[in-house]
Amino acid sequence: MSEDYKKITIEGLWKNNPALVQVLGLCPLLAVSGSVVNAMALGLATTCVLTLSNLAVSLIRNATTDAIRLPTFVMIIAAFTTCIEFLMNAFTYELYLILGIFIPLIVTNCIVLGRADAFASKHSVPAATWDGLMMGLGFSLVLVLLGALRELIGTGALFANMHLLFGDTALHWKIQVISDYRGFLIAVLPPGAFMVLGLLLALKNIIDAKVEAAAKANKEKVVVGSKRVRTTGNIA
Numbered sequence: 001m002s003e004d005y006k007k008i009t010i011e012g013l014w015k016n017n018p019a020l021v022q023v024l025g026l027c028p029l030l031a032v033s034g035s036v037v038n039a040m041a042l043g044l045a046t047t048c049v050l051t052l053s054n055l056a057v058s059l060i061r062n063a064t065t066d067a068i069r070l071p072t073f074v075m076i077i078a079a080f081t082t083c084i085e086f087l088m089n090a091f092t093y094e095l096y097l098i099l100g101i102f103i104p105l106i107v108t109n110c111i112v113l114g115r116a117d118a119f120a121s122k123h124s125v126p127a128a129t130w131d132g133l134m135m136g137l138g139f140s141l142v143l144v145l146l147g148a149l150r151e152l153i154g155t156g157a158l159f160a161n162m163h164l165l166f167g168d169t170a171l172h173w174k175i176q177v178i179s180d181y182r183g184f185l186i187a188v189l190p191p192g193a194f195m196v197l198g199l200l201l202a203l204k205n206i207i208d209a210k211v212e213a214a215a216k217a218n219k220e221k222v223v224v225g226s227k228r229v230r231t232t233g234n235i236a
Helices: 002-015 026-031 036-059 069-091 093-102 104-108 110-118 125-155 163-170 190-235
Strands: none
Touching (some): 002 125, 026 093, 026 125, 026 190, 036 069, 036 125, 069 093, 125 190
């Protein structure tokens, strides 16, 4: 079982990352990633919904028929999304207003429904819950990285307005990385989101290609070494 959880972790965070591999949830990924605080807030909300919905779907996986399976999953996701929306409305009202329609739109996020149908409905509660958490974290990490890069390129600063999410303790978290920066407007606009996401996708493909090439080279060395040992043994 430990190997299964390890595989689920690697799949969610890297190999099958919902944002960089499956390329799902592009609407919120591109729309709210203009700053770290917006990206982090939506990432946390999506992760909570994904984890809880996977848990609930796994609990009832043997009690739902094919005819009502998908409608049931949507109702579960909608219920948890509504709870998260109420919590954000109560405790992070300004951020709730900024994110606007993208909070209720978590219901239609392909990542959430996709994991519920493809994984949670076929696996145990612990595995399904862990899968939801890892997929949510994988999506959130890309979302926050995208927000950080766009915020840095666009404004020359990082972690602005973090008090909207973490309260007064985060009033002075802003870091002005580049002083007297005039700004680069396109980075915080939708075209900038596409460009930065494209760079992240390209970077992941490069890393994967190098890792695959290194693994292949090591495998060839092992094969050649074993052949030499056999040849030496036969000569002896």
